[in-house]
Amino acid sequence: MSLSGDDQAVSTRNLTRKFGSFTAVDQVTMDIGRGEICGFLGPNGAGKTTTIRMLCGILAPTSGSGSVLGYDIFRESEQIKKHLGYMSQKFSLYEDLSVRENLDFYSALYEIPGRDRSGRIAEMVAMAGLAGRERELVANLSGGWKQRLALGCAIVARPSIIFLDEPTSGVSPTSRRHFFNIIQGLANQGITVIVATHFMDEAERCGKIAFISNGRLLALDSPDRLKATALDGWLVELEVAGGVNRIGDIEALPYVRECSLHGPLLHVLLESESRMASLEGFIGVAPRPITPSLEDVFIALAKRSRVAAGTDGV
Numbered sequence: 001m002s003l004s005g006d007d008q009a010v011s012t013r014n015l016t017r018k019f020g021s022f023t024a025v026d027q028v029t030m031d032i033g034r035g036e037i038c039g040f041l042g043p044n045g046a047g048k049t050t051t052i053r054m055l056c057g058i059l060a061p062t063s064g065s066g067s068v069l070g071y072d073i074f075r076e077s078e079q080i081k082k083h084l085g086y087m088s089q090k091f092s093l094y095e096d097l098s099v100r101e102n103l104d105f106y107s108a109l110y111e112i113p114g115r116d117r118s119g120r121i122a123e124m125v126a127m128a129g130l131a132g133r134e135r136e137l138v139a140n141l142s143g144g145w146k147q148r149l150a151l152g153c154a155i156v157a158r159p160s161i162i163f164l165d166e167p168t169s170g171v172s173p174t175s176r177r178h179f180f181n182i183i184q185g186l187a188n189q190g191i192t193v194i195v196a197t198h199f200m201d202e203a204e205r206c207g208k209i210a211f212i213s214n215g216r217l218l219a220l221d222s223p224d225r226l227k228a229t230a231l232d233g234w235l236v237e238l239e240v241a242g243g244v245n246r247i248g249d250i251e252a253l254p255y256v257r258e259c260s261l262h263g264p265l266l267h268v269l270l271e272s273e274s275r276m277a278s279l280e281g282f283i284g285v286a287p288r289p290i291t292p293s294l295e296d297v298f299i300a301l302a303k304r305s306r307v308a309a310g311t312d313g314v
């Protein structure tokens with residue numbers, strides 16, 4: 001029995017995965033506590049899914065080390081699989097089976113003892129808000145319901161940790177919020193949740209965020225701490241007509257770290273507060289200081305990593 005007493009649900013050191021000569025996950029070192037919700041955020045191709053697959057014991061790492069729930073990801077992946085729930089990016093429900101039949105199928109797959117099955121299934125049906133619709137064919141459910149049912153299938157065996165890979169892409173904002181409420185309820189019960197997402201509003205609701213770009217972990221911290229510490233400079237917004245056409249000019253200024261478009265506004269990261277007057281002189285509009293959003297943090301971190309990798313502007 002190697003389930004250690006430490007309180008880390010996930011712990012990795014220099015975890016790396018190569019595909020041929022391409023490094024998809026590059027020396028990722030992270031600790032995620034039990035009962036935490038950790039969001040994996042990063043551009044397409046950043047390495048989120050590859051990291052999740054290694055942590056789930058589905059994909060062998062090339063090098064480095066890691067444990068999930070105290071089990072070694074190299075040697076004890078079978079133990080890990082017994083304690084986790086996984087909802088993949090293309091989650092698999094059987095469209096031509098009913099709600100109940102899908103849950104039956106996953107209960108059998110996870111080898112839930114027969115005497116416990118109907119109770120567990122009823123719990124999942126209630127969690128997904130599908131009571132009374134057990135006989136409906138999955139094909140007839142809308143996206144949000146399918147996602148909640150897929151979550152139910154993933155956690156019917158009461159895992160200690162769940163990995164959700166972009167579980168809410170393609171559903172309405174209301175369904176996404178509802179789904180996240182369920183996730184938060186699970187975390188409140190002590191279940192660790194790792195969730196890859198592209199949505200900043202979901203990231204805001206995570207206790208911790210892992211920013212991943214080009215296979216590297218750029219930051220791992222709470223949303224508030226990231227906003228307070230991750231930006232190196234003074235952030236302002238500008239209301240400029242035709243702002244999108246001015247980004248290049250503004251970024252070329254020596255005291256500007258970066259400039260990006262946010263709806264109709266430009267966000268400009270200055271090297272310091274004292275540069276506000278210079279920027280106003282250049283653009284002819286008064287800049288307004290703003291508190292960074294997670295998106296600002298993300299843009300700044302991603303840019304820093306491109307500069308470090310020598311690929312900025314490519």
Ligand SMILES: Nc1ncnc2c1ncn2[C@@H]1O[C@H](COP(=O)(O)OP(=O)(O)OP(=O)(O)O)[C@@H](O)[C@H]1O
Pocket residue numbers: 019024042043044045046047048049050051089
């Ligand atoms: N089996 C594989 N063989 C070769 N390359 C792979 C394989 N799996 C993933 N990759 C590559 O590794 C990189 C990381 O992919 P990954 O799917 O982990 O990214 P991601 O962050 O999950 O992206 P997305 O947000 O689009 O889901 C990509 O460049 C991808 O093409």
Ligand SMILES: [Mg+2]
Pocket residue numbers: 048049050089165196
């Ligand atoms: Mg992915």
